[in-house]
Amino acid sequence: MDDTTLLLVGHGSRFQGGNAETLRFAELWRARHPDWRIATCFIEWDAVLLDAGLDLAARESRRVLVIPFILNAAGHVKMEIPAAVAAARARHPGVDFAVARHLGMGPEVLGLLQGRLDGLMDGLARPDPRTTGVILLGRGSSDAGANGELARLARWLFEANHHDLVDLAFTGIAWPRLETAVQRQARLGMTQIAILPVYLFAGRLTERISAQVGRLRTHYPGVAFALADYFGQDPAIFDLLDARAQGLDQPAGLLLECDGCKYRTAAEGLHLHGHDHTRIAPALPVDPMTAHLEAPGHP
Numbered sequence: 001m002d003d004t005t006l007l008l009v010g011h012g013s014r015f016q017g018g019n020a021e022t023l024r025f026a027e028l029w030r031a032r033h034p035d036w037r038i039a040t041c042f043i044e045w046d047a048v049l050l051d052a053g054l055d056l057a058a059r060e061s062r063r064v065l066v067i068p069f070i071l072n073a074a075g076h077v078k079m080e081i082p083a084a085v086a087a088a089r090a091r092h093p094g095v096d097f098a099v100a101r102h103l104g105m106g107p108e109v110l111g112l113l114q115g116r117l118d119g120l121m122d123g124l125a126r127p128d129p130r131t132t133g134v135i136l137l138g139r140g141s142s143d144a145g146a147n148g149e150l151a152r153l154a155r156w157l158f159e160a161n162h163h164d165l166v167d168l169a170f171t172g173i174a175w176p177r178l179e180t181a182v183q184r185q186a187r188l189g190m191t192q193i194a195i196l197p198v199y200l201f202a203g204r205l206t207e208r209i210s211a212q213v214g215r216l217r218t219h220y221p222g223v224a225f226a227l228a229d230y231f232g233q234d235p236a237i238f239d240l241l242d243a244r245a246q247g248l249d250q251p252a253g254l255l256l257e258c259d260g261c262k263y264r265t266a267a268e269g270l271h272l273h274g275h276d277h278t279r280i281a282p283a284l285p286v287d288p289m290t291a292h293l294e295a296p297g298h299p
Contacts, residue, residue, distance in 0.1 A: 005037045005061040006245050007053055009081060010069045012042035015203040019046050022069065022201065025233055032238060036245070037061065043076050050081065054088040058095040064088075067244050068102035071109070071198060072139065072146035077102045100244040103237070105149035105198075110156050112236040113196050117157065120194040120226040127224075133165040133190035134158075135181045137209060138198045140170030147174050150198060165190060171205045178209070182216050182223075192224045199230040200237070206230050 008029075010022040019042060026040045037060065041053020048056070057064045066085060068077050085097050103109070117134060124132065134157060138150040151168055158166040165188060169181040176184075178195070185193055197209055213227050231237055 003062040005039050005057040005064050007057045007064055007066045008038060008040045008069050008241075009050060009053065009066055010040065010042045010046075011076065012045035012049075013201070013203045014045050015207075018201055018203045021232070025069075025201075025237075028233060029238060029241060033242075033245075043080060050084045051087070054084060054097075055091065058088060058092040058097075061095070063096040063098070065245065066097065066099045067241065068100070069200070069241075070102045071105065071200060072141060072143075072149055073102050073104070074141040074143040074146035078143070100247060103200075103240055103244075105153045108236055108240045108243075109198070110153055110160075112231060112234055113153065113157060113198070114160060115236075116196055116228040117161070117194055120196075120228055124192050124194070124224055124226050127192045129162040130164050131190055132163055132192040132194060133167065133185035133188075134161075134163050135167050135169050135178065135185070135193060135195045136198055137169050137171065137178055137195055138174075139205060140172045140174035142173055153198070164188075171208060178212050179216065182220065186220050186223055190223065192226070194226045194228070196228045197230055201230055201232060 008022070008026055010019065013019055022042070023040060026038055030036065030038050039053060039057050039060075041048045041050055041056075043050055054064065054066070066081060068081055070077055081099060085099055089095075089097050113136070121127070121129070121132070136150060136154045136157070138147070141147055147170070154166050154168045157163075165185050167176075167181045167185065169176050169178045171178070182193060195209075195213060197206060199206055210227070213225055217223075217225050
């Protein structure tokens, strides 16, 4: 990787110390690979944002591999990062830019969550899983695909364990919220509830989760609650980043699986992530009885 800079792109946080956790993570990753050139930038809420990070990386290397340090593929991953990389290619025609996949909600994160669930069950003195509900708690997005990644994880956890209930909840934007999920599980007879936040680092939302769980403990004195920590500097995240960084045999300039998507291309240059989280109208469902009429090549 002599001529390559690995650009770790964090989301960015207004929470004091939130971005510092990402920078600390990058320091530890450099220590793990002292021969790698690792740089960092953020999509928002930092002095070094995405365009500046790409320019700095391009000045140091002939090749830049952008690694979205993000769990869910929503607007940042599908729209903003590809658009910024396309602009950087125009500014630096002599530099080869490629984009790795975001962290995602794959088997690696499933293993991490399974370990946390096992730890919570130990802390609860190993109760009957049939009466112990599990709630995966994500950030929430107006992108249905991003929420679907978390839903898939919930199903995988259900299949791998013996809990009668493995539910999904979100801290914002999407539904249901944590209180609703807890209410449902309590009504269905869960006497213990294990809550698994799917977050990389601390922030305003992790503080909100802690406050909500404290309130729920008061409202449901007959239920034992166990709350896992955010991922932080778990070795599984370092291993996952190693895999992303070492996938350098992909074709030059390869972007994400949505690169070239007609929906992204049509909106190129637009910033759709406004913090009012305005919803984009979903496409109308396809009628299976008439879908063949819209197939490519149909007269």
